[in-house]
Amino acid sequence: MTIQLNTDKNLTIHKEYENQINEVINQNLSRFDDLVTRLEVHFTDENGSKDGLEDKRCLLEARITGKEPVAVSHFDKNYDLALVGALAKLKSKLETISGKLKAH
Numbered sequence: 001m002t003i004q005l006n007t008d009k010n011l012t013i014h015k016e017y018e019n020q021i022n023e024v025i026n027q028n029l030s031r032f033d034d035l036v037t038r039l040e041v042h043f044t045d046e047n048g049s050k051d052g053l054e055d056k057r058c059l060l061e062a063r064i065t066g067k068e069p070v071a072v073s074h075f076d077k078n079y080d081l082a083l084v085g086a087l088a089k090l091k092s093k094l095e096t097i098s099g100k101l102k103a104h
Contacts, residue, residue, distance in 0.1 A: 001032075001038065003021075003022055007044070008043070021041065024083060024084070032091075032098065040063075043083075056079050060089075070090070
C-alpha cells in the first residue's frame, strides 16, 4: 500500500512525524494490504491560525482494487487524534467492503 501525505499551508510534516504517521497507518490497516492499493492522507486546519476546538481534520481516501475509492474524515483537537478517529472509520468501511467481497 502506497501512502501519500498532503497538508495545508498551516502544517509542515517533518520526516520523523511522517514516519510516525506511516507506522500508525500500517499498524491499523495492515490486514487490508491486499485490498487497498493507495491511501491518501489529507491534514487541514479548518480555522487556520486561529484557535478552535476540534478544528484539525484528517481526511483519508483509500483506493481499492476493482472498486470506487472510499473517503472518510474526522475532526479533533490535534492531528494525531484526528488521524486515529479517521482510521477507525476507515477500518469499519474496509471491513464491510472486505466482507462483501468474500461473500461473492
